[in-house]
Amino acid sequence: MPDLVQIVYVSRSTFTTMPAELGIEPSVARILAQSRVNNARRGLVGALYFGDGCFFQCLEGHAAEVERLYAALLRDPRHTDLKVLVRRPIERTSFASWAMKYVPLDAEMKGLLRELGLATFDPYRFDQAAVARVLELLGTGRDLDPTAAAAEETTRPGAATTRPGNARSPWTIAAATAAAVAIAVVAGIAAAMGAFR
Numbered sequence: 001m002p003d004l005v006q007i008v009y010v011s012r013s014t015f016t017t018m019p020a021e022l023g024i025e026p027s028v029a030r031i032l033a034q035s036r037v038n039n040a041r042r043g044l045v046g047a048l049y050f051g052d053g054c055f056f057q058c059l060e061g062h063a064a065e066v067e068r069l070y071a072a073l074l075r076d077p078r079h080t081d082l083k084v085l086v087r088r089p090i091e092r093t094s095f096a097s098w099a100m101k102y103v104p105l106d107a108e109m110k111g112l113l114r115e116l117g118l119a120t121f122d123p124y125r126f127d128q129a130a131v132a133r134v135l136e137l138l139g140t141g142r143d144l145d146p147t148a149a150a151a152e153e154t155t156r157p158g159a160a161t162t163r164p165g166n167a168r169s170p171w172t173i174a175a176a177t178a179a180a181v182a183i184a185v186v187a188g189i190a191a192a193m194g195a196f197r
């Protein structure tokens, strides 16, 4: 039997964040891009959630790889106050199809927080039942896959042009997603700059 483990931990970002409505944080996008490349190489899967300045991450894979990554995470200056909520052996991974998921703070999560009696995303106050609910939500949540779409855009500068007669091609969908993410990020930065004036 493979020695698979699951670690769920929470932490606080050390960078200044902008309101979630303004789109994905550039710092979080960078972490996602790095995670997707590294995790695919190391056979790790999981989910990353970011809301109200807090990270909630589930990591699954071979024990040695997961523990090596957790040791690196402890030294990463982009977050602090790491607290492990779950560390357990598992039979199989539950996020098999994604190297790293990103699900934005959406209506579903807001509904769950209300149910748990929390005004903000404060995973330090989660009990085991709340952790299970969040994991369930991340497992079934819509993945915007912003970094994959952005990478597509960089490597294929002509990707924004649609191919006639092939409106549903993956390139068209990738280009549309990349454009939407780029607009959201630019709008977010512009709004943030405006706020500090």
Ligand SMILES: Cc1cc2nc3c(=O)[nH]c(=O)nc-3n(C[C@H](O)[C@H](O)[C@H](O)COP(=O)(O)O)c2cc1C
Pocket: 011, 031, 034, 035, 036, 038, 039, 046, 048, 055, 057, 069, 072, 073, 076, 078, 079, 100
């Ligand atoms: C909240 C958070 C989550 C992260 N998740 C991952 C991850 O899933 N996989 C990963 O390789 N690095 C992740 N990192 C980055 C690691 O801390 C570390 O910088 C990285 O693994 C080093 O990669 P390198 O060996 O390519 O330099 C994360 C960082 C933060 C702040």
